[in-house]
Amino acid sequence: MSALLEVKDLYKRFLLGDNEVEILKDISLTINRGEFVAIIGQSGSGKTTLMNILGCLDTPSSGTYKIDEKSTADMDSDDLARLRREHFGFIFQRYHLLNDLDALGNVEIPSIYANYPKSGRKERAMALLSRLGLEDRLHNRPNQLSGGQQQRVSIARALINGGEVIFADEPTGALDSKSGNEVMDIIKELHESGHTIVLVTHEASIAAMADRIIEIKDGEIIADNTTKSNEIVNRLQKSTSLQLNPISAMIERFKEAFSMAIKAMFHHKLRTFLTMLGIIIGIASVVSVVALGEGSKQKILKDISNMGTNTINIYRGYGFGDTRSSKVRTLKVSDMYALSDLPFVDSVTPIVNDTANVSFENKSVTAQVKGVGEQFFQVKGIELDEGALLDFSMIKGYTQDAVIDPNAKKELFGNGVNPIGKIIIVDNIPIRIVGVSKKLSSMIGGDDTVNIWIPYTTVMGKMLGRSYLTSVTVRLKDDVDSTASEEAISKVLETRHGIKDFYLANLDSVRQTIESTTGTMRLLISMIAAISLIVGGIGVMNIMLVSVTERTSEIGVRMAVGARESDIMQQFLIESVLVCIIGGVLGISLALLIGEIFGQMSSMFSMVFSSASIIFAFACSTAIGIIFGFVPAKNAAKLNPVVALNKE
Ligand SMILES: Nc1ncnc2c1ncn2[C@@H]1O[C@H](COP(=O)(O)OP(=O)(O)O)[C@@H](O)[C@H]1O
Ligand SMILES: [Mg+2]
Structure with missing residues (x-):
């Protein structure tokens, strides 16, 4: 017979408020x-305090405890967990079974942590439960079992990995x-089998019933009597089933943790959903706002490139929004001709703006009327749908002809009327329609503005009676440098006017502005998104802390039967990551749904989802799960x- 458990000069003190109380005093004993x-x-x-220390559930305040000659002081928490898992078995007064698992599941837990393969551990658990008379209670949960039956389940759990030492x-x-006697009979049998x-x-x-009785009073051993000599030789068979290799074992333990996490989530469906809601809303708003930004940016950039980035607008005045500009009357038709002579200019058009009431028969509408040159349509990239464009003879002849856009066609003529050749009234002057353009891009008033283009000579001479232009638009030849061209244009006009009473706007600079604004917007949105995700993450953390508190006694049971710290950690991390991933997937789906609805409702622009933003959102939600689940886990x-075990 050899010393198995050896305690020397052991003290255990607890802090009770400010006082330290000595619960165990100078305990020395050896158990063979x-x-x-x-x-x-x-x-x-x-x-109980002594037994917990013997069972490595607790540590002594001072003194030594050796198991099989090895001091427990030199062991870390994983070594102690391994001892509890592979060599010890616990039977508690209150059974400490897990309520979410059936009898079989409860018995199996220690063997999962001990890396036994599924088939072997199930067989062994069933054999043990049958031996203890529970063969028809395998799938009952603890609350469906009597106290005696529950205690037998816990005995089976203590034995599944061998249970050399039963506490x-x-x-x-x-x-x-009666049940008490049955349990004691089982314990005696266990002793007899080694x-x-x-x-x-x-x-x-x-x-x-024991061979040796140690009496303890106020934390001190007052008697230690061996009543029967111990003749039991160790006939104990170590469980023979093979342990799994580390990788498969890790997968098995992951599966166990995963299924526990799922059970925990389903146990609190509403709470889990509410927690998820933070993540769902966060992710959905991030993904859809990014998609919306991207969609509108792409739309604008497409419009710009349709119009060509190589046009320059020349406006009268001193800058955009300057109220003095409307008083400037120096931009003339002759300026336009001077510019058209420049070698890098492809085409040029004067523009005279007017807002006018336009009517046809009994229909009347307010329209953007523009007096333009014959090159206007080429400069702006406007294409013809029916009829003809304005030509130079119309400009020269001050003719009362017009080209209209589809909005004007719809408003004035409705469907099924051919507008070509019809006479409309613009500011009391009859105008004949010669052509209808294709739909304009939104950048140049295609949304719902009604556009009508009339020779500028007609607008200036017959309608407004004025001699100056609103603006001139120049289209540059391909591949000329727009900055140099702008400088040249400025110089020509400044020479002609004597002062700089005009300003230029280049679509290329508009494009750059848009790109930089969307860049700023994206940064802003990202920050809002980050904040909303952090808020969501805090929600997750909060619930995980609650979950840990609620399941503290479960954690205690798992530790008692030999779960490693990493097993416990894994279980809770999986739960928080799952909540976040499911929330993330739902959030992405919600965003796609919003995009779909948005696409149905608005024809002007749509949300553009990039796979990068979706992958990013997914990665984000996983990361939130890990980051905010870490502390609770x-x-x-x-x-x-x-x-943990004694927490109610
Ligand atoms: N964690 C603890 N903190 C403070 N006092 C404790 C703690 N655990 C046990 N005690 C005290 O130690 C004493 C012995 O407890 P315990 O070992 O459970 O006794 P027994 O099992 O013999 O009834 C009791 O007075 C109890 O209140
Ligand atoms: Mg007790």
């Missing part, structure tokens, strides 16, 4: 392999005398097994 030891004493004498703390304390038994009780009749993993 195969012994059946009862620890007896009154309630509060320190029995039983008042195993019959909550049972009626298990070392440490039994804690306050009942002398139960202690009497770490808290759970760092719990003291005894404290």
